[in-house]
Amino acid sequence: MMNALLGYKISQSQQFTDDGKRIPVTMITAGPCWVTQVKDMGTYRSIQLGFGTVKNISKPLQGHIKKAGLEQKPRFLREIRAASDETVTAGAQIQVSDVFQVGDNIQVTGISKGKGFAGVVKRHHFKGGPRTHGQSDRERAPGSIGQTTTPGRVYKGKRMAGRMGGDTVTVKGLQVVSIDPTTNTLTVKGVVPGGTHGLLLVTKV
Numbered sequence: 011m012m013n014a015l016l017g018y019k020i021s022q023s024q025q026f027t028d029d030g031k032r033i034p035v036t037m038i039t040a041g042p043c044w045v046t047q048v049k050d051m052g053t054y055r056s057i058q059l060g061f062g063t064v065k066n067i068s069k070p071l072q073g074h075i076k077k078a079g080l081e082q083k084p085r086f087l088r089e090i091r092a093a094s095d096e097t098v099t100a101g102a103q104i105q106v107s108d109v110f111q112v113g114d115n116i117q118v119t120g121i122s123k124g125k126g127f128a129g130v131v132k133r134h135h136f137k138g139g140p141r142t143h144g145q146s147d148r149e150r151a152p153g154s155i156g157q158t159t160t161p162g163r164v165y166k167g168k169r170m171a172g173r174m175g176g177d178t179v180t181v182k183g184l185q186v187v188s189i190d191p192t193t194n195t196l197t198v199k200g201v202v203p204g205g206t207h208g209l210l211l212v213t214k215v
Contacts, residue, residue: 013214037198043060044104045060046060122178
């Protein structure tokens with residue numbers, strides 16, 4: 011059976027377990043998703059999922075959706091990998107209870123929140139310069155960034171100031187706490203990347 015669904019974050023909160031332990035939880039709307047395309051890749055199958063609804067879509071996408079036999083206009087389209095013997099067909103609807111169960115170990119992939127242009131202290135957790143002996147302007151400076159004549163340049167990947175956030179992040183080690191099939195709500199132990207209503211790919215490990 012399929013092992014992934016698309017969804018978006020609703021909110022983050024906390025819950026208490028039966029033994030009184032407090033845990034962080036995230037509520038995720040996972041599905042319903044529609045299968046818009048199935049491609050046989052030999053050793054595995056590539057399944058394209060549609061999620062969400064939107065008012066207007068482009069003409070080529072309208073033809074793509076019509077070919078799958080769907081009336082919905084999905085907002086997001088993403089491909090996932092499935093086993094070669096997966097029997098799902100285009101046009102099928104997949105609910106959260108079809109994929110996940112309470113206690114499943116999952117991982118969640120999303121786009122992290124954008125922080126804008128940040129310095130090295132915030133972005134890379136640099137210590138900063140000395141705060142005494144007249145160095146009043148060096149507290150948050152990165153310091154030396156290179157060598158001398160050899161190699162005579164700054165190495166690629168040097169940790170410096172730059173745009174922070176907005177990256178694809180996968181959080182592993184999460185667990186399904188509860189499922190509400192009526193609202194397609196998935197409650198997950200832990201926190202997931204991105205802001206509210208950010209697109210997420212929830213994968214069963």
